[in-house]
Amino acid sequence: MDKELKTTNNPQIHPFSNLHLLPEQSAPVIEKGKGVYLIDTSGTKYLDAMSSLWCATLGYSQHRLVAAAKKQLDKLPYTHSFRGRRTPPVNELAEKLIDISPNQFTNVFFASSGSEANESAIKIAWSFHKANTEKARRKILSHEKSYHGSAIFSALLSGSAPMHEHQNLRLADIIFTATPDFYHQGFSTETEDDFSDRLVSHLENRILREKPETIAAFIAEPVMGVGGVIIPPKNYFKKVQKVLKRYGILFIADEVICGFGRTGNLFGSQTFDLTPDIMTVAKGLSSAYFPISAVLTTKQINDGLETLSKKTGLFSHGFTYSGHPVGAAVAMETIRIIEQDRIIDHVRDISKVFKIKLMELSETKAALNTRSVGLMGAFDLAIPNKSYPKEFVNGEFGNKLVGLAQKHCLFIRAVGDTVVLAPPLIISKGEINILFERLTNAIGQWQKHFRFRF
Ligand SMILES: Cc1ncc(COP(=O)(O)O)c(C=O)c1O
Structure with a gap:
């Protein structure tokens, strides 16, 4: 695991809606990029499973x-x-x-x-x-x-x-x-x-x-x-x-x-x-x-x-x-x-591994409807079938997982309670393994957290 996440005293920048403010932690200040990783001012290295906003398709070192x-x-x-x-x-x-x-x-x-x-x-x-x-x-x-x-x-x-x-x-x-x-x-x-x-x-x-x-x-x-x-x-x-x-x-x-x-x-x-x-x-x-x-x-x-x-x-x-x-x-x-660099061939090839890893998330019982095409994929979070406390408005479960993933040095995105992934197209097989290992760990913590809360 890369260096522990350190929270920084960020100056307040207006939180426009698409950038959900993560509960319980402040957003890191990103200073550098390398391959599929983003690195913050404290040296923490995050695997960016969203190509920032679906866009840094060739990663950060071109x-x-x-x-x-x-x-x-x-x-x-x-x-x-x-x-x-x-x-x-x-x-x-x-x-x-x-x-x-x-x-x-x-x-x-x-x-x-x-x-x-x-x-x-x-x-x-x-x-x-x-x-x-x-x-x-x-x-x-x-x-x-x-x-x-x-x-x-x-x-x-x-x-x-x-x-x-x-x-x-x-x-x-x-x-x-x-x-x-x-x-x-x-x-x-x-x-x-x-x-x-x-x-x-x-x-x-x-x-x-x-x-x-x-x-x-x-x-x-x-x-x-x-x-x-x-x-x-x-x-x-x-x-x-x-x-x-x-x-x-x-x-x-x-x-x-x-x-x-x-x-x-x-x-x-x-x-x-x-x-x-x-x-x-x-x-x-x-x-x-x-x-x-x-x-x-x-x-x-x-x-x-x-x-x-x-x-x-x-x-x-x-x-x-x-x-x-x-x-x-x-x-x-x-x-x-x-x-x-035959990027399209690479995507066709690596997306098979991406699909399998995504499907394997179902084994955690937290991921439903896993789906992907090429290097874009998603799954729905399986929310415990209980009546939620009032504060659990739609999106709270997804946001929590985004925050926990960040603690595991992984950037993902949630759309409501659906988690979306779109890593840089240059991602290697080894990096896909790291991505899903971190995600599985974050999901484990997410499950523990909500069992405790309900
Ligand atoms: C399908 C689609 N169209 C348009 C846009 C808007 O692009 P921009 O943010 O560059 O204006 C986005 C942004 O995510 C998008 O996903």
Whole structure:
């Protein structure tokens, strides 16, 4: 075991909601990173089973990414990308993204975060419909429990309830459809295919009730990460896409988490047979070494935007840091590493060990519904079947395990009482063993703690 955790006297930084304040201990101050480990100011070394926020996909020691950033900073640290201005790294990255992406994309728009990319995708969808004289198409379909970002509109798109609670965010134009969660919502008599049929038939009825000519797009994550690693059932997206096509509704794939290897293919769209009209990527695009995101669109979408621009003037949209040359250089180098180091092959290989270890957690009797695809996985905590004291609001059990795992020098994340894992894609077999050994120990303590308390 690495050095004991020492609590530090942190200055108070505003605790925004996604970063649950852990009970009974303060958050460590992280100073360094090495491989799959994060190291705090006291020298404690934590195995990071979450790639920070699903994003540090290549771990924390990629010197090539640092060198790519430095080289670009020396040459040209920044210029904007408005009115067609280009830089070599942005040109190169755009071409590469089009080349490696699964669909027939022809155009790329750059931004800095997943939220910006998703909001841009919605604006693009609205403009496309306007170009086709279908400007009544404003509504957006999204999954319950989905997560698409924290800016106001991307939070509105998110079906995850906590995203709405503080500010009472709601918009009639966003229609939530059932989560494709076979584990929790499938009937015992149903196959995955039956479940998909039931959901898709609900979806179609809802589209008809809302009037198809008022619906612009459906935004969906190939695997819902923040919702608790919800892996879509067999053929679900194939059936969804058929319905969307029937009613002229665009399909936006939010690949912010799934993109760049997480599911065992370069994109989640390849793992789950998605052919989106628009695709958003971020996080793993630069392995989080630089904040950069992108929106990829098809020729059909782009032709629509061009037609509209000719009629009504330029599509007025863009951010100061859209197409940042340093971000583009880092992203390009990230993709080179993924290709040259055969990261996808590694994920396919190592994910078999990850799956087995995850399934073995069931032996502790604390882990239910273990599930994974590639290197993202989850399990639900088995909560003792007793009436809880009032203070045990939803999430308290998960938070407790996160805190105990931290004491065992392991970073995990809980979404309510579901524990999610998404280690860096470069993790080795030995490190996976360490991850699960620490997690099993933390679970043992968690079980003891709650037996004592109840
Ligand atoms: C699927 C998905 N979309 C969008 C976002 C938002 O990305 P960002 O935090 O970079 O705005 C996230 C963040 O976790 C995400 O998981």
